[in-house]
Amino acid sequence: MRVGCRSDDDCSGQHSCVNKNCIPACAPDGSSCGTGATCYGANHRAVCDCPPGLLGNPKVACVVVGCRSNSECPGDKACINNKCVSPCEVNSPCPLPSECRVYNHQPDCTCPAGYVGDTLQGCQKTDITCSGDFDCPSQTACINGACVNPCTATKPCGVNALCKVLDTVPVRTMICECQPGYQGNAAVQCDKVISCPIEKGFIRDDVGNCVCPPNTGLNENEECMRCPEEKGLKVDDRGRCVCALEQGMIIDERGHCICPVEYGYKLERGRCIKPGEKTPGCTSDKDCPDNRFCDLTTSTCEDPCYTKRYGTSPFRTDFPRPEMMVSCLSDGVQVEIRIAEQGFNGVLYVKSHSKDEQCRRVVTLPADSSERTEIFKVNFGNCGLIHVNGQASFVLVIQKHPKLVTYKAQAYHIKCVYQTGEKNVTLGFNVSMLTTAGTIANTGPPPRCIMRIVTKTGQEINSAEIGDDLQLQVEVQPSTIYGGFARTCIAKTMEDNVENEYIVTDENGCATDPTIFGEWDYNADTQTLQSSFNAFKFPSSDNIRFQCNIRVCFGKCQPVNCRGYNAFGRRRRDVSDVELLPKNETEVAVSETIFEGQLREEITIESNAILTFERREERLIDPTEAPDLQRVEDICVSMIGFIIALVITALLALVAVAVAVSCWLMAYRRRPNTSGPLPHPAEFPNPLFTTPEPVTEPSPDYLS
Structure with a gap:
């Protein structure tokens, strides 16, 4: 059985507590509200309201008096003078023979079948071959009653753009795309793309020209290939990698650039030396490969990373090459640096941005530390890192002192080359989007x-x-x-x-x-x-x-x-x-x-x-437990009421105790203070406090 309620709080918001039962706030027979009114329960009370289209006192009656706004009317009618009527019937804005139709409470003029035109010039009778795009063949649309190519009729695309028609239903769709080799906004203008085939090894220089990287030249396939001078090759004025014939090299029958070592020749530093000829030394850095310099004291090409150049140098040149891995990411450039120096205490930062916390990293390692890898990432838009012609670069400085830049500091030029292809912005139009204001078109x-x-x-x-x-x-x-x-x-x-x-x-x-x-x-x-x-x-x-x-x-x-x-x-x-x-x-x-x-x-x-x-859940109990539970609930009170009752009871008890003490004190003070001997037992009365029984006085002797 269900246990009844004690108050409205035990019922849901749509019910009220009546005779310990939760009943709907709105009476099932509709008597809670007036005629035609809608009733819904809220906060345990019946709330009455007149539905859309009716007005009046919802407690008494709601009568049909019309509407208050267009939202209370169907989509093909509007609220005019508090009535839902068709605006075409009241005051049609469409001249004959155009037809007036209502969409979303607003009148719209369209030409009937067999007519074309607009609201300004009126509808003209014509021989219509179609009533919609679905009546036209593929790649055509129904415009002004004729099936035509919408790309030709409307010309929606920009310069150097192509228009395509998709056979969508119920209306055709046009697509504007840039021509091959062009990019840009297809609806406005597409510009010619100067492509740089990165897959063939090309890069863009500082001014944006597409060139081969240093020490490379073009081969017969128009690809950038390595052109090492130490192997007798050179890059000519046309940028092609050719054989350095002036250095004694020859081209064999297979087209390879070789030095005929089988005849006693030897190849040294890009020169093919005849037998018995002394090896010439270098006179300038141009005589040495790019990774070497000319030591004028010995006329030999030396490695600058392992040799001190030109006597005493204020800069250290024997740095060990760090192991770095550069990752070119979509949102920036990430560098993984392996630090093998024990007790490293320094700063990693982007050059010219040493004070920007987003561009620097303080690294402190203990003296007995092992090898450690630091990840240094620079996001695009920070630290001056931006895309320039598909390239992004910055200078990473490894400062080996926490405060000062010393001779031990190292700087590395980090560069990422991003492959960027043609980017075309494709824009879609529907035929209905291209009709001008006031045009009457059968587009739905x-x-x-x-x-x-x-x-x-x-x-x-x-x-x-x-x-x-x-x-x-x-x-x-x-x-x-x-x-x-x-x-x-x-x-x-x-x-x-x-x-x-x-x-x-x-x-x-x-x-x-x-x-x-x-x-x-x-x-x-x-x-x-x-x-x-x-x-x-x-x-x-x-x-x-x-x-x-x-x-x-x-x-x-x-x-x-x-x-x-x-x-x-x-x-x-x-x-x-x-x-x-x-x-x-x-x-x-x-x-x-x-x-x-x-x-x-x-x-x-x-x-x-x-x-x-909030939902009020009603609790189900066992029928055998219901009488006991009912008796318990008959004497139960809320927590607040219980506390108040305890306080009142305690106050009453204190008052009662105070009254009793006062009465006892008063009675004690009024009791008489008697003094005398101690009381005697009944068997031995005190003669001082006893009254003798009267005896007969004896008669005088003289009377006897």
């Missing part, structure tokens, strides 16, 4: 989005208890033309308090916490998007609503994969397409093999608000 009505909070059965509600199974439903009308998907949905309150906002789906449409708000699903029967959730609320408010960005598509939108689940958050793209596109490229059009889901526009809408109340 504009989309209209509706979002509601409903029950599992699809019934719209205005209140719920925490934990109730609800759904957020999104509908794009007309559904025969448009589809939609939702992204960046936010749960909020009517007060628009920033603190009372919670993101339930991210920018891709995937749920941030599926336990709070489920993934989007498409209901083919109702042609709506639905997401299930349990009713919840913010601590400081008793109402909740949702706001979402709805992207409208022509046809059905493609779903996105959220944690292995197809959710209609955004259009899904193949992995191969994503890998081929640059990260910063915005693509509006889909593959030519998909003729559905073309993006039209994005609309921000809000749902209806509902009241949310």
Whole structure:
């Protein structure tokens, strides 16, 4: 059996406690409100309200008097003089023979079948060959009643851009793309790309020219190849790697540049020396390879990293080459430095940015430390690191003193070369987007989005208890033309308090916490998007609503994969397409093999608000325990009442004790103070306090 209630607090917000029973605040027979009024329970009381289209005192009666705004009327009617009527019937703005139709409470003029024109010039009768794009063959659209190529008729693309037509339904879609070898905004202008084939070894110099790196030259395949002078090769004036014939080298029958060592010749420092000829020394650094210098004292090419040059030098030249690994990342450049010096105490920083905390790293190692690897990363936009013609570089300084730059400091030029290809911005248009203002075109009505909070059965509600199974439903009308998907949905309150906002789906449409708000699903029967959730609320408010960005598509939108689940958050793209596109490229059009889901526009809408109340659970007990429990509850009081009762009882007890003590003291003070001998037992009375019994006085002797 169910235990009854003691007060309204033991019942849900939609019920009240009457005779220890929770009954609905709204009477089932409708007597709580007036005729035609709607009743809903809130805070244990019946709340009455007149439904849309009715006015009056909801406690007495609601009568049909019309409307207050367009939102209370159907989409094909408007609120005029408190009545839902068609604006075309009241005051049609369309001249004959154009027809007036109402979309989203607003009149719209269209030419009937067999006529073309606009609202200014009127409709002219013509021989129409089509009424919509679906009546036209492939690669054509219905414009002014004729099937023509929309790219030729409208010319939506910019300079050096190509226009393509996709056979989408119900209207055709045009795609603007830059011509091969061009890049830019296809709707405005595409510029010619000066390509630099990095895959062939080319790089861009400081002024942006595409050249071969140092010590390399072009081969017969127009590729940059190493051209070492120590092997008898050189780079000529045309930038090609050729054989240095002036150094005694020859070209054999296979086309190879060789020194005929089989005949006694020998190759030294890029020169082919005849037998018996003395090896000439160097006279300048030009006579030595790039990694050597000419020691004039010995006329030999020496390694500058292991030899002190030109006598005593103020700079150290015998540094051990550090083991570094440079990683060229998408967001910056990362350097891994192996520090083998024990007790290293210094600073790593980017040159000219030593005071910027983002560009420096203090490294302190104990004296007995072992080898350690430090990771030093510089993000783009910080420390002067930017992209310049596909290259990013900075100078890394290894300062081996915590405060000073000494002769032990080392500096390294870190450079990353990024392969950048052509970047085309593809822009999509629909034929309906290109019609000018006032043009009457048979492109269908504009989309209209509706979002509601409903029950599992699809019934719209205005209140719920925490934990109730609800759904957020999104509908794009007309559904025969448009589809939609939702992204960046936010749960909020009517007060628009920033603190009372919670993101339930991210920018891709995937749920941030599926336990709070489920993934989007498409209901083919109702042609709506639905997401299930349990009713919840913010601590400081008793109402909740949702706001979402709805992207409208022509046809059905493609779903996105959220944690292995197809959710209609955004259009899904193949992995191969994503890998081929640059990260910063915005693509509006889909593959030519998909003729559905073309993006039209994005609309921000809000749902209806509902009241949310805390759930009051009723406790079930065993029938055999009910009498005892009932007796216990008959004498139970609340904690506050119990404390108050204890305090009152204690005060009354103190008053009673005080009265008793006062009475005793008064009685004690009024008792008489008697003095005398001690009392005697009854058997031995005190003669002083006894009264003798009277005896007869004897008669005188003279009378006898």
